[in-house]
Every structure is written in structure tokens, then in C-alpha cells.
Amino acid sequence: MTFWTYRRRDNLVGYLFVAPALLGSLVFVLVPLAMVGWYSLNEWNVLGGTFEFIGAENYRRLLEDEKLRESLVATAWFAAGLVVLNLSLALLLAVLLNQKLRGTTLFRTLFFSPVLVSLVAWTLVWQLMLQPEGSVNGLLGFFGVDGPNWLRGDTTAMVSVVVVQVVKNVGLNMVLFLAALQGVPAPLYEAAKIDGAGAWTLFTRITIPLISPTILLTSIITIVGSLQVFAQIAVLTQGGPGTSTTVLIYYLYQQAFQFHHFGYGATISVLLFVIVAALTLLQWRMRRKWVLHES
Amino acid sequence: MSRDGSKRKIWLYGLLCVLCVPFVFPTWWMVTSSMKPIGEIFSESLLPSEWTFSTYETVFRMQPFGQQYWNSLYIAVVVTAGTMAVAAMAGYAFARIRFPGQNALFVVVLTGLLIPSEVTIVPLFRMFQSLGLTNTHWPLVIVPVFGAPCVLAIFIMRQFFLALPAELEEAARMDGLGRAGIFWQVALPLARPALGAVAIFTFLHSWNLYLEPIVYLSTPDMFTLPQALTQFVDIYGGPMWNVQLAAATMTAVPILVVFVVAQRQFIEGLAHTGVKG
Numbered sequence: 001m002t003f004w005t006y007r008r009r010d011n012l013v014g015y016l017f018v019a020p021a022l023l024g025s026l027v028f029v030l031v032p033l034a035m036v037g038w039y040s041l042n043e044w045n046v047l048g049g050t051f052e053f054i055g056a057e058n059y060r061r062l063l064e065d066e067k068l069r070e071s072l073v074a075t076a077w078f079a080a081g082l083v084v085l086n087l088s089l090a091l092l093l094a095v096l097l098n099q100k101l102r103g104t105t106l107f108r109t110l111f112f113s114p115v116l117v118s119l120v121a122w123t124l125v126w127q128l129m130l131q132p133e134g135s136v137n138g139l140l141g142f143f144g145v146d147g148p149n150w151l152r153g154d155t156t157a158m159v160s161v162v163v164v165q166v167v168k169n170v171g172l173n174m175v176l177f178l179a180a181l182q183g184v185p186a187p188l189y190e191a192a193k194i195d196g197a198g199a200w201t202l203f204t205r206i207t208i209p210l211i212s213p214t215i216l217l218t219s220i221i222t223i224v225g226s227l228q229v230f231a232q233i234a235v236l237t238q239g240g241p242g243t244s245t246t247v248l249i250y251y252l253y254q255q256a257f258q259f260h261h262f263g264y265g266a267t268i269s270v271l272l273f274v275i276v277a278a279l280t281l282l283q284w285r286m287r288r289k290w291v292l293h294e295s
Numbered sequence: 296m297s298r299d300g301s302k303r304k305i306w307l308y309g310l311l312c313v314l315c316v317p318f319v320f321p322t323w324w325m326v327t328s329s330m331k332p333i334g335e336i337f338s339e340s341l342l343p344s345e346w347t348f349s350t351y352e353t354v355f356r357m358q359p360f361g362q363q364y365w366n367s368l369y370i371a372v373v374v375t376a377g378t379m380a381v382a383a384m385a386g387y388a389f390a391r392i393r394f395p396g397q398n399a400l401f402v403v404v405l406t407g408l409l410i411p412s413e414v415t416i417v418p419l420f421r422m423f424q425s426l427g428l429t430n431t432h433w434p435l436v437i438v439p440v441f442g443a444p445c446v447l448a449i450f451i452m453r454q455f456f457l458a459l460p461a462e463l464e465e466a467a468r469m470d471g472l473g474r475a476g477i478f479w480q481v482a483l484p485l486a487r488p489a490l491g492a493v494a495i496f497t498f499l500h501s502w503n504l505y506l507e508p509i510v511y512l513s514t515p516d517m518f519t520l521p522q523a524l525t526q527f528v529d530i531y532g533g534p535m536w537n538v539q540l541a542a543a544t545m546t547a548v549p550i551l552v553v554f555v556v557a558q559r560q561f562i563e564g565l566a567h568t569g570v571k572g
Contacts, residue, residue, distance in 0.1 A: 114318055
């Protein structure tokens with residue numbers, strides 16, 4: 001036998017194949033994460049050129065930062081609004097497209113198309129349509145409603161960024177729901193119909209439970225995704241008016257790259273990491289619990 | 296029964312058409328308004344009173360838009376190809392090859408799912424700055440290919456390769472193929488649907504990237520499209536809306552056309568991603 005047995009060669013190929021991903025994870029994920037932790041313990045102003053160890057000072061500042069609290073509230077509203085509107089609309093569209101109708105492929109294409117429009121292009125178009133004299137208010141005026149200046153009011157600005165984001169991406173969840181709906185066995189419906197169940201009962205008692213793994217999956221993907229929404233905020237509202245749409249990642253960007261507080265920015269990064277990691281781990285746990293449903 | 300049925304159909308079509316408005320109108324409005332004279336941007340008319348293409352010339356006069364288009368396109372293509380290669384190899388090795396330390400290494404790679412690249416933007420910026428690589432495209436290419444954004448792709452590829460029947464590989468081994476040969480000639484061709492899904496979402500992710508370009512890039516000839524779109528302002532800093540719309544149209548329409556032509560593969564590819572990922 002030579003030294004290079006099949007087993008040994010196999011091991012070598014295995015290591016070689018995972019090497020790029022593994023090195024990448026070390027250099028671009030784990031080492032930077034450790035650096036974020038280290039930076040967060042320092043006062044570091046890039047413009048002033050100061051770098052000074054201050055222990056947990058940044059974390060105390062985090063707890064006392066009124067703006068951060070407002071930013072967390074905005075983040076929570078944004079995530080909640082996004083998930084509720086996105087999932088209910090995605091489910092409605094999927095149910096409509098799952099009817100035996102001619103032309104559903106066309107509608108599916110239309111509902112999906114914003115996913116493919118470049119994000120900033122989409123946001124710019126909506127920015128124009130949401131101006132006081134823009135198309136949205138033009139349409140409202142057609143029904144006799146005097147529309148607000150959408151991007152300048154606290155609540156309306158938040159509603160606007162949520163709606164713009166939902167219309168852009170709801171097509172993705174719609175497609176996932178559609179695939180799930182098509183996986184529900186038709187005989188179940190037949191049997192329930194014979195028992196005299198109405199359409200609503202069929203929907204709540206059969207459809208919803210059977211597609212619940214997809215609902216869970218999409219809701220977590222959507223929440224975690226909402227924490228990474230940056231371009232839409234930067235283009236539409238720059239976090240304003242006031243801090244009403246300053247979601248966490250936008251606040252991070254402001255602190256680190258506009259005010260040049262790298263140390264404090266890193267502290268906010270740590271907070272963002274904790275939230276994302278907690279939600280993702282929660283998803284894994286719940287999926288394991290639900291795995292029986294996932295055939 | 297049939298009258299009831301057709302009434303229901305009319306209701307459904309009506310509902311679908313109304314729901315379509317916010318999805319279709321913005322794109323329609325973007326394309327038509329980019330050809331309206333500036334005074335008509337806020338008019339209610341669905342079509343321009345006279346068609347003008349001068350905004351399109353202005354786009355290229357104000358910025359190196361062709362160069363920026365090329366930047367976005369080549370970065371997205373390189374990132375997509377790189378991600379497919381890295382993810383296919385790692386996904387295959389984690390799924391089909393047994394080697395010591397495999398599970399521990401997989402966990403190390405998976406941590407990328409917990410750490411989105413936004414979290415590490417500060418140290419990554421410092422890293423590339425100290426290497427003199429800010430205002431180059433390197434950070435926009437190597438971080439997505441090797442860093443956190445690639446991990447989901449690895450996960451999807453692994454899930455796919457796990458489901459591959461072992462008999463296929465055994466047969467190939469009988470025929471004298473080595474591991475690399477099995478991967479290249481047997482496994483990879485079968486993985487086309489998963490690779491397609493990975494390619495689609497990687498391309499879109501790179502094409503839409505905004506935070507990283509505005510952090511790393513500083514001169515217009517290096518800009519990518521999303522960043523360039525926001526730079527069309529007049530000498531007072533006010534946005535030149537019709538020029539923005541012309542640029543936005545040129546950014547969006549080619550992708551939309553490709554989508555409409557290949558929409559079945561697109562949508563089913565992505566549905567596949569979601570179910571597995």
C-alpha cells in the first residue's frame with residue numbers, strides 16, 4: 001500500500017474544499033467580530049486621532065443613550081410593521097394566485113417584479129411618488145382625500161418606509177407561500193367539505209396549520225432581514241424626521257461613519273450582533289421542534 | 296353554479312388588478328416620467344405630453360455612468376461566480392466527504408449566519424484601510440465571496456448534496472474517478488438547480504449593495520449603480536428628479552427584461568432556496 005490511500009486522499013480533498021470558506025470565515029467574520037468586541041472597549045475618535053481604553057464606558061453610554069432607546073423603538077416598530085404587513089399580504093396574494101384562474105402566471109410575474117428592480121431605483125421612485133404633490137396623494141385626491149406630506153411626519157414616515165419595503169419584497173414570501181399551499185394535499189379539503197366546512201374554516205383549520213412551518217420560516221427571515229434594511233432609510237428619510245425612522249443599523253452608520261465614533265459604533269455593532277444571533281438561534285430551535293411538519 | 300362561478304371569477308380578477316397597482320405603477324411611472332419634460336414630473340398624466348430623451352444624455356454627461364454600470368455588473372458577476380465556486384466546494388465537502396474535525400469546522404463556518412456583514416463593517420473598514428484598499432472594489436468582492444454572505448449559499452449547497460443518492464458516487468468510484476472527479480463530473484452537474492438559486496440571490500444581493508459601497512468608495516469613477524443613482528443633484532444640491540429617473544430606468548429595465556424571459560427558472564429557483572434554506 002502506498003501512503004496515499006483513498007481515505008487519506010479523501011481527507012485532503014475535504015480540507016482543500018472547505019479551506020476557502022473556512023479561511024474566509026476566520027478572516028472576514030470571526031476576527032472582525034473579536035475586533036468589534038475590542039473596539040467597543042475603547043474610546044476611538046477617528047478625526048481626533050484618539051484611541052484609549054475605557055473599559056465598559058461605551059456600554060454605560062449605551063444604556064443612557066436616549067437616541068439609542070428611540071432607535072430601538074423605531075427598529076421594533078419597523079420590524080413588527082414589516083412582518084405583519086409582509087406576511088399577511090404575501091399569504092393573501094398566494095391564496096389568490098392558488099385559485100384555479102387563467103392568467104395567474106401573469107399576476108405572479110407582476111407581483112414578483114419589484115424584487116428585481118434595483119433597490120435604490122425602487123426607493124427613489126417611491127420618494128418622488130410620496131412627495132406632497134406626488135402620485136400617491138394624487139390618487140388619494142381622486143377619492144377626495146387630502147394626503148399628508150408622507151416623509152415629513154413621524155408616523156407617516158414610518159408607514160412609508162414599511163410599505164415601500166413590503167411592496168418591494170413581498171413577492172419572495174408570496175412565492176414561498178405559494179409553494180407551501182401547493183403542497184397541501186387536496187383530499188384533506190375534499191374530506192372537510194363533505195363534513196360541511198366553509199371556506200374560512202378550511203383556511204384556518206387546514207391551510208394555516210399545514211403551512212405553519214413556512215409561516216415561521218418566513219417570519220424569522222423577514223425579521224432578521226428588517227434589521228439589515230439600510231438603503232431604503234438612507235434614501236427615503238435619513239432616519240428622520242427626528243429619530244422616528246432611525247433603525248439600529250442606520251444609527252450605527254451615523255455614529256461610526258458620519259460622527260466618526262468608531263468605538264461607540266462598535267458597541268452598537270455588538271448590540272446588533274446579539275439581537276441577530278438571538279433571533280437566528282431561536283429560529284433554529286423552533287425549526288427543530290417543527291421539523292416533523294417539514295416532511 | 297356556473298353563474299356563481301363566473302361572478303366569483305370577476306371578483307377575483309378585480310381584486311388582483313387592484314392589488315397590482317402598487318407593484319406595477321412605480322415601474323411604469325419611472326419609465327414614462329424619465330421621458331417627460333421636467334415640468335410634468337408631478338402631473339397626473341400617465342404618459343408624457345412630448346417624449347424627450349435629453350435626460351438620458353444628461354445622465355452620461357453628469358457622471359461616468361457607463362463606467363459605473365460596468366463596475367456594478369462586473370462586481371456582481373465576479374461575486375456570483377466566486378460564491379458559486381466556494382459554496383459548491385464547501386457544501387460538497389461538508390455533505391459527502393468524511394474527514395476528521397468536519398463538524399467543528401462546519402460550526403465555525405455557520406457562525407457567519409449569526410454575524411451579518413453589517414455588524415463587522417467597522418473593523419472590516421479599518422482592515423481594508425490599513426491595506427490601502429479603500430476606494431477599490433476589493434472589499435466589495437472578497438467579503439461577499441469568502442465572508443458572511445457566502446455562508447447561506449454553503450448551507451443551501453450542503454442541503455442539496457446531502458440529498459444526493461450515494462449509489463451515484465459509488466458507481467463513479469468503480470469507474471476509477473477520484474474525489475475531485477466525482478465532484479466535478481457527477482455531483483456538480485446534478486446540482487444545477489441549487490446552483491441556479493444561489494446564483495440568483497447572490498447576484499441580486501451584490502447588485503443592490505449600498506452600505507458597503509458608500510463606506511468604501513469615494514470617487515465617482517469607482518461608484519456602483521445604487522450609489523451613483525443618488526448623486527444626480529443640481530448645483531444647489533437639489534435632486535434632479537427626471538435625470539435620477541432616467542438613470543433608475545436604465546438600472547432596472549435590463550434585469551426586468553431578463554426576468555420576464557426567464558421567469559419560471561427565477562421564481563422556482565428562489566422557491567427552492569427558501570424551502571431548503
